[in-house]
Amino acid sequence: xxxSLAPIPYLWPRDDVLAFYRAVADxxxxxxxxxxxxCPKRRVLQGRDWLAIADRLADAGKEVVLSTLTxxxxxxxxxxxxxxxxxxxxxxxxNDGSALALLxxxxxxxxxxxxxxxxxxxxxxxARMGAxxxxxxxxxxxxxxxxILAERPRGLETEVLVAGRVPLAFSARCFTARAHDxxxxxxxxVCERYPDGLRLRTQEAQDFLTLNGVQIQSAxxxxxxxxxxxxxxxxxxxxxxxxxxxxxxxxxxTLRAAIDDVVDAATAERALSAVLPAxxxxxxxxxxAGMAWREAEGM
Amino acid sequence: MKQAIELVCPxxxxxxxxxxxxxxxxxxxxxxxxxxxxxxxxxxxFDAHTLPAAIDYAHRRGTRxxxxxxxxxxxxxxxxxxxxxxxxxxxxxxxxxxxxMGLMGYACERHPDLPLHLSVQGSATSYEALxxxxxxxxxxxxxxxxxxxxAQVRHVIExxxxxxxVFGFGSLCVMVEGRCTLSSWxxxxxxxSCGVCSPAHAVRWEEGAxxxxxxxxxxxxxxxxxxxxxxxxxxxxxxxxxxxxTIYALEEPTSLSTLDILxxxxxxxxxxxxxxxxxxSPAYVAQVTRVLRAALDALHADPxxxxxxPEWSRELGRVAEGQTHTLGALHRSWQ
Numbered sequence: 001x002x003x004s005l006a007p008i009p010y011l012w013p014r015d016d017v018l019a020f021y022r023a024v025a026d027x028x029x030x031x032x033x034x035x036x037x038x039c040p041k042r043r044v045l046q047g048r049d050w051l052a053i054a055d056r057l058a059d060a061g062k063e064v065v066l067s068t069l070t071x072x073x074x075x076x077x078x079x080x081x082x083x084x085x086x087x088x089x090x091x092x093x094x095n096d097g098s099a100l101a102l103l104x105x106x107x108x109x110x111x112x113x114x115x116x117x118x119x120x121x122x123x124x125x126x127a128r129m130g131a132x133x134x135x136x137x138x139x140x141x142x143x144x145x146x147x148i149l150a151e152r153p154r155g156l157e158t159e160v161l162v163a164g165r166v167p168l169a170f171s172a173r174c175f176t177a178r179a180h181d182x183x184x185x186x187x188x189x190v191c192e193r194y195p196d197g198l199r200l201r202t203q204e205a206q207d208f209l210t211l212n213g214v215q216i217q218s219a220x221x222x223x224x225x226x227x228x229x230x231x232x233x234x235x236x237x238x239x240x241x242x243x244x245x246x247x248x249x250x251x252x253x254t255l256r257a258a259i260d261d262v263v264d265a266a267t268a269e270r271a272l273s274a275v276l277p278a279x280x281x282x283x284x285x286x287x288x289a290g291m292a293w294r295e296a297e298g299m
Numbered sequence: 300m301k302q303a304i305e306l307v308c309p310x311x312x313x314x315x316x317x318x319x320x321x322x323x324x325x326x327x328x329x330x331x332x333x334x335x336x337x338x339x340x341x342x343x344x345f346d347a348h349t350l351p352a353a354i355d356y357a358h359r360r361g362t363r364x365x366x367x368x369x370x371x372x373x374x375x376x377x378x379x380x381x382x383x384x385x386x387x388x389x390x391x392x393x394x395x396x397x398x399x400m401g402l403m404g405y406a407c408e409r410h411p412d413l414p415l416h417l418s419v420q421g422s423a424t425s426y427e428a429l430x431x432x433x434x435x436x437x438x439x440x441x442x443x444x445x446x447x448x449x450a451q452v453r454h455v456i457e458x459x460x461x462x463x464x465v466f467g468f469g470s471l472c473v474m475v476e477g478r479c480t481l482s483s484w485x486x487x488x489x490x491x492s493c494g495v496c497s498p499a500h501a502v503r504w505e506e507g508a509x510x511x512x513x514x515x516x517x518x519x520x521x522x523x524x525x526x527x528x529x530x531x532x533x534x535x536x537x538x539x540x541x542x543x544x545t546i547y548a549l550e551e552p553t554s555l556s557t558l559d560i561l562x563x564x565x566x567x568x569x570x571x572x573x574x575x576x577x578x579x580s581p582a583y584v585a586q587v588t589r590v591l592r593a594a595l596d597a598l599h600a601d602p603x604x605x606x607x608x609p610e611w612s613r614e615l616g617r618v619a620e621g622q623t624h625t626l627g628a629l630h631r632s633w634q
Contacts, residue, residue, distance in 0.1 A: 070478070071424060071446070071475055071478075072424055072425045072427075072428070073424055073425065073446070073447060073451055074451070075454065077425075078425060078427055081427075096422065096424070096425075096428060097421070097422065097423045097424075097425070097427070097428025097429075097431050097432065098424075098425040098427040098428045098431075100428070100431055101427040101428060101430060101431035101434075102427065104431065104435070114478060116371045116398070116399070116420075116422075116477060116491060117371075117400075118371035118372060118373050118399065118491070118492065119371070119372055119373060119374050119377055119399070119401050120374065120401075121377070121399075121400075121401025121402070121404060121405065122371075122399055122400040122401035122404075123401075124401070124404075125400045125401060125403075125404050125435075126400065129435075137491075138480060139480045139483045139484075139489060139491070139492060140373075140492075144373045144374065144375075147373070147374040147375065148373075148374060151374075166484070168479070168480050168481055168484050169474040169475075169478060169479040169480065169481050169535075170474065170475045170478045170479075171446065171473050171474045171475060171549075172445075172446030172447070172475070173473055173550075175548065175549060178548065178549075179541045179542055179544075179546070179548060198541060198542070199541070200539045200540070200541050200548055201539060201540045201541075202518060202519040202520075202537075202539055202540070203519055203521075203522060203538065203539065203540060203545060204519045205540070206518065206519070208518060208539065209481075209539075211541065211548065216474075216481065216549070218484065283487070284483070287487070288487050289483070289484065289485055289486050289487040289516055290480065290483055290484040290485075290487070291484055291485060291518075292487075
């Protein structure tokens with residue numbers, strides 16, 4: 001089982017991104033997804049910057065995948081997409097239909113979690129177009145995944161998000177700008193003030209969601225370390241960590257230890273809960289409300 | 300002369316279908332009962348037995364009928380969904396509105412003569428995405444998510460091979476359709492997986508000294524004072540605390556109305572205008588269909604001199620959610 005690192009979902013200062021990936025070179029992750037997937041107005045790194053990071057990570061033995069924007073609206077975004085699809089070095093993770101259009105028939109691509117694949121028939125269609133891996137949509141329960149995997153196309157890898165905030169929605173509207181009473185077109189890139197996202201609480205002070213520009217995430221983080229044995233039995237090939245401003249290295253080391261059977265799943269789950277933002281959740285995996293939490297059995 | 304804009308109206312059941320047809324819809328869209336469409340409310344929707352009568356009623360009056368199948372079926376829902384496709388083909392429905400690529404593949408293979416429309420749940424927001432669905436599945440028409448500006452819609456239409464349908468009136472989804480799981484985050488059920496958003500069984504109203512509280516699976520979505528109009532608790536329309544302020548952090552309860560920009564929509568080459576609301580009453584369908592029929596007829600008769608008549612705005616205002624009108628994303632300036 002491989003361990004992967006999702007793209008950084010937030011807007012971090014350029015130097016912080018560069019430092020983060022310098023460190024990642026030494027972390028026990030096998031696959032690193034790179035790129036800006038949330039907002040095209042975030043331009044602290046250009047295409048060539050990402051490719052330079054990709055080269056350094058590849059030299060460190062990582063498989064590097066370039067991830068595409070999730071909501072594609074403008075011609076300029078299509079131009080970037082075409083450049084990415086033709087990069088010639090790294091596999092690309094498609095996060096919308098525009099990317100699928102540019103990657104179908106090319107030499108292998110990853111079906112991102114925002115491409116809606118809920119059954120083996122859709123998976124087969126995309127496998128025929130050249131998909132090599134699919135990232136399971138966040139809300140799919142283990143029971144459904146089991147049924148899909150029973151008919152999964154040969155050679156297609158499966159990846160599941162196991163740690164980090166869960167992406168829940170995308171909009172044409174920027175919620176961070178809205179919280180500052182600004183329109184999206186006059187946002188002033190205010191999301192750079194929130195490298196860990198902006199918390200949204202109910203009127204009863206329950207941590208509920210995270211605003212991240214045009215994206216909405218969970219407030220707390222998914223923690224599926226307790227399900228690692230089940231995932232292994234299901235034939236999951238890659239487990240994914242979503243970067244956080246703090247603690248990402250510890251999360252990857254804990255998961256590596258659990259994958260390598262150095263620690264048991266329940267211990268890993270407890271260790272992750274101590275590091276990840278609360279409240280922990282694993283409801284989607286259990287077939288319940290995504291925000292729900294059930295501790296690993298035997299604890 | 301640009302091609303006329305077709306009026307596409309919703310029908311949750313036979314009375315609404317009759318209302319839409321009788322008041323001048325060019326096409327009506329319906330769902331079949333079960334978790335196979337994005338308006339899976341109790342008491343709504345046709346089935347394989349009532350669909351032929353619906354199609355017959357529509358066709359006799361020159362109205363087309365589209366069958367909406369816009370959820371993403373899990374393996375256990377697969378057979379129910381292919382049965383809907385088979386039924387739509389058997390009854391000679393005028394189009395199948397579909398989002399799932401597996402189902403598109405099934406329809407192409409089994410029923411090559413059944414025209415396919417890409418559902419708004421398909422989240423196609425660029426001409427590349429639209430042409431992808433056209434090339435691989437023969438998609439003839441696509442419903443655009445409610446996220447693009449008018450300039451963006453124009454750009455898409457210039458380059459896209461499928462014809463374009465846009466939402467013209469109804470509740471406003473602030474998220475990209477097909478890319479929102481806020482409902483399942485709170486309740487376990489979403490439009491993509493179950494055809495529902497904020498299912499009624501998860502809603503709880505509490506009366507207290509400080510007013511009414513609306514909960515969704517326990518989560519406080521909003522509270523209302525005596526003077527407030529209490530809206531149905533959908534996650535995106537709640538009031539929350541962000542940076543110490545209690546605000547509509549995601550979306551204020553408003554409706555989309557494109558009445559004011561119909562000439563621009565005609566000019567951009569929009570082929571069809573969709574009315575949201577298969578869950579709404581026959582009276583709503585009749586009212587909205589009547590107004591939009593009159594508006595489109597006036598538009599097509601003389602696009603240059605088109606002007607919104609006050610009674611149209613008044614009538615639509617009466618049935619709009621949140622009683623406000625907005626153009627949604629359509630009025631955003633380029634990028």
